[in-house]
Amino acid sequence: MAFVTYTRDRYTTQVGFGPEVRELITRALAPREPDLVVRAGTYVVDPPFFGNGDIGRVAVCGAVNDLAATGADPRHLALGIVLEAGLPLDLVHRLTASIREAAAEAGVTVAAVDTQVVRAGEADRVYVTATAFGERQGPALGPDRVRPGDRIVVTGRLGDHAAHLVSLRDGLGYEHHVSSDCAPLTALLREVRDGLHHARPMGAGGLAETLRLTATARRLTLRVDESALPVSYEARVALATRGLAPLDAACAGSLCLFVPA
Incomplete structure (x- = not known):
């Protein structure tokens, strides 16, 4: 049960x-x-x-x-x-x-x-x-369309939203240097959706959760070069003070895109 x-x-x-x-x-x-x-x-x-x-x-x-x-x-x-x-x-x-x-x-x-x-x-x-x-509008995007060889693209920095909130709550002082990335992404998606296989906002669980769900749905292994991920120094430090990695941090205005190679 x-x-x-x-x-x-x-x-x-x-x-x-x-x-x-x-x-x-x-x-x-x-x-x-x-x-x-x-x-x-x-x-x-x-x-x-x-x-x-x-x-x-x-x-x-x-x-x-x-x-x-x-x-x-x-x-x-x-x-x-x-x-x-x-x-x-x-x-x-x-x-x-x-x-x-x-x-x-x-x-x-x-x-x-x-x-x-x-x-x-x-x-x-x-x-x-x-x-x-x-x-x-046209075919639905989704993890079922992801194919071996697809490129994984993130549209913005990781962890800014979570880092801003953590800093405010705990008085860390980084909120003046890292802002929430909260923004509507409708215009961006309208421009690029015809060239996508899958798109997903990186909300709860961040990029790591998005990749996990996609890999599970398609039974694929996803390879990510963490050194290439966009993360600001301030966001990384603010999140680290609470044991949170940028990969796991919520973003409010960034997408994870799966693009044909």
Whole structure:
């Protein structure tokens, strides 16, 4: 008998079930319309408001990037926001402005929002769920299309997002030198998707988890030259203070691409 397990990595942006359970639920409940693509995520960020972003931006970018990585064009978002009683209104205004700005950057509309307020101490200030809706454009990207000899490409530096949050939480001082990379990647994917076999955001578990899932799905061995991976000195040091390697660190605005050789 199989059981659901719960895992939480306090350095990442997303909390949820393991990938196997997530895939099972998605297959059972996902819409059957061939051209409709839906991706949903629940986002918990510590701290929820940080130097160059906040949980609202993380949620919008996370949902649209997950959807765009399938080869679809994101169109609309539905959001659920849980606010803790006592949250200052200026932070609420900051959150809504950030969501609006990130949605505009991604080229999507916020079609629906539901908000709930819970007692102080029950929500770590803010939780956000985001569901992105889009349309399929051509063949779907996925690990089943990865072939022996494909090149693995990362589109940005590893670990910046996690390092920024770690530094803020623990007072390390590196947050002034390394910023979160949180950004919508819809425009980038639209430009390059016709030349890709597979694309995946490096969220929870970072590049290492992305490679593990792809290798498992295709039963392939993946070779990576770690010396060639883009990692800033500040991010490496900040992560090392908490025993986290850049390969395992969450990125909020970088992709792992599998490109034909």
